[in-house]
Amino acid sequence: RASQRVAENAESEDAYHARMQWWDDARFGLFIHWGLYAVAGGEWQGVDHGKEHGKASAEWVMLQANLDAETYGSALAPQFNPVEFDAAKWVSHALGAGMKYMVITAKHHDGFSMYGSEHTEYDIIDATPFTRDPIKELAQECKKQGLRFGVYYSHRIDWKRRPTTWETRSKMPKASPEYIDFTKRQLTELLTKYPEIEILWFDLGKDEPQNRDYVEIVRQHAPDCIVAGRIGKANGDILGDYLSLGDRRIPPRSLKGYAETCMTIRLNWGYDRNDENWKSPKMLLDMFVLTAARGANMILNVGPRPDGEWTDEEIHGLESLGKWMRRNGEAFHGTKASPFNWDFHWGTITTRDNTLYLHVMNRPANGRIEVTGLQSKPLKASLVGDAALNLWIDTGENSFAVDMAPVKKGQLIDVIRVEIEEQTATVSPGA
Ligand code: H79
Numbered sequence: 001r002a003s004q005r006v007a008e009n010a011e012s013e014d015a016y017h018a019r020m021q022w023w024d025d026a027r028f029g030l031f032i033h034w035g036l037y038a039v040a041g042g043e044w045q046g047v048d049h050g051k052e053h054g055k056a057s058a059e060w061v062m063l064q065a066n067l068d069a070e071t072y073g074s075a076l077a078p079q080f081n082p083v084e085f086d087a088a089k090w091v092s093h094a095l096g097a098g099m100k101y102m103v104i105t106a107k108h109h110d111g112f113s114m115y116g117s118e119h120t121e122y123d124i125i126d127a128t129p130f131t132r133d134p135i136k137e138l139a140q141e142c143k144k145q146g147l148r149f150g151v152y153y154s155h156r157i158d159w160k161r162r163p164t165t166w167e168t169r170s171k172m173p174k175a176s177p178e179y180i181d182f183t184k185r186q187l188t189e190l191l192t193k194y195p196e197i198e199i200l201w202f203d204l205g206k207d208e209p210q211n212r213d214y215v216e217i218v219r220q221h222a223p224d225c226i227v228a229g230r231i232g233k234a235n236g237d238i239l240g241d242y243l244s245l246g247d248r249r250i251p252p253r254s255l256k257g258y259a260e261t262c263m264t265i266r267l268n269w270g271y272d273r274n275d276e277n278w279k280s281p282k283m284l285l286d287m288f289v290l291t292a293a294r295g296a297n298m299i300l301n302v303g304p305r306p307d308g309e310w311t312d313e314e315i316h317g318l319e320s321l322g323k324w325m326r327r328n329g330e331a332f333h334g335t336k337a338s339p340f341n342w343d344f345h346w347g348t349i350t351t352r353d354n355t356l357y358l359h360v361m362n363r364p365a366n367g368r369i370e371v372t373g374l375q376s377k378p379l380k381a382s383l384v385g386d387a388a389l390n391l392w393i394d395t396g397e398n399s400f401a402v403d404m405a406p407v408k409k410g411q412l413i414d415v416i417r418v419e420i421e422e423q424t425a426t427v428s429p430g431a
């Protein structure tokens with residue numbers, strides 16, 4: 001696979017792919033947006049900013065309510081006391097859902113550090129009544145339970161140190177040398193204080209020369225750490241180890257390199273007390289398999305409450321995904337993109353060597369799963385999770401159909417394993 005990273009990187013192609021291996025095999029991760037904005041829950045002085053602006057805004061409330069950092073921080077930080085926060089529980093929720101990694105906000109656009117930082121007092125230890133460091137507790141708990149750990153870090157947008165307003169939000173002032181230095185010190189601190197960090201998820205970077213220095217810091221302190229594509233560019237060179245697709249975007253076609261979709265379980269990233277736009281487990285799973293069919297990962301976001309608990313919808317939503325993931329793991333962990341650059345009326349496909357996995361998102365009444373346009377012969381079909389259930393195959397010219405009538409209904413998506421003679425090209429979509 002072609003890489004997204006800059007050519008001048010000293011690392012060999014092989015070393016790069018070896019470093020990306022666990023991530024590429026993982027397919028599914030957890031994203032967590034948690035910060036002072038959880039206290040506001042999308043509202044400021046009775047105004048629901050999601051409604052006011054017609055857009056999800058919980059972690060943007062500082063800008064949407066036009067607050068300076070002093071007003072925002074002094075109102076919210078003294079109230080941030082998540083006594084129910086339990087790292088062990090959060091990690092179990094992720095593992096129970098079949099996720100292989102988590103990424104949590106260490107600093108979002110509001111500029112507030114969710115870990116104990118030596119370089120600012122605008123952090124969870126100094127500014128809130130909560131005396132614990134959730135980044136540290138999660139990092140350690142991930143290590144203990146076997147979940148990979150990463151942090152989100154807003155390196156360009158920082159409304160405390162690079163102030164802007166709702167109206168001028170697209171025109172950021174140039175980063176001062178002090179801000180760049182602060183960012184470098186915080187990145188160094190994160191990577192040395194929490195050696196468990198294996199992903200640095202930068203957000204909304206543009207083309208700024210300091211981006212290259214930020215990547216350098218990661219390479220220096222954590223050579224195996226993966227850098228998300230939203231770090232941006234430096235003098236035209238694309239930085240980062242993988243392509244991070246735009247917020248909530250499912251890749252339309254297979255991509256050349258490693259890629260990731262970040263998706264929300266409801267509309268908002270951060271906790272929003274008024275957001276009822278929950279996606280059903282079925283819809284989340286459909287989006288997940290469509291992403292896997294393009295060879296990309298998905299990180300699904302939750303926005304925990306200010307008391308440290310997850311909402312019931314988040315807990316139960318992840319539980320139902322987990323049930324499916326446990327049964328069907330072989331159909332996405334370590335798989336490759338579909339040989340087709342399109343999907344089917346019944347669903348989509350992932351592959352491993354000479355195996356196709358047919359993800360039946362919408363089961364036809366006659367139980368006939370048709371695959372047209374593949375220049376290879378099918379040998380054997382069975383149900384994932386029930387290898388004993390062999391299914392009849394009807395073979396044609398560059399096409400075949402599996403009869404899934406014997407498969408009991410009940411799963412959100414049935415996955416059929418088809419062994420084929422060899423992986424070959426597909427015929428043109430018009431054929
Ligand atoms: O961290 C999450 C978002 O806060 C962040 N990226 C994800 C992972 C993000 N920040 N900006 N953007 C994404 C793109 C800009 C979106 C905007 Fe808006 C549309 C800014 C104003 C209108 C979303 C909707 C934020 C406020 C209203």
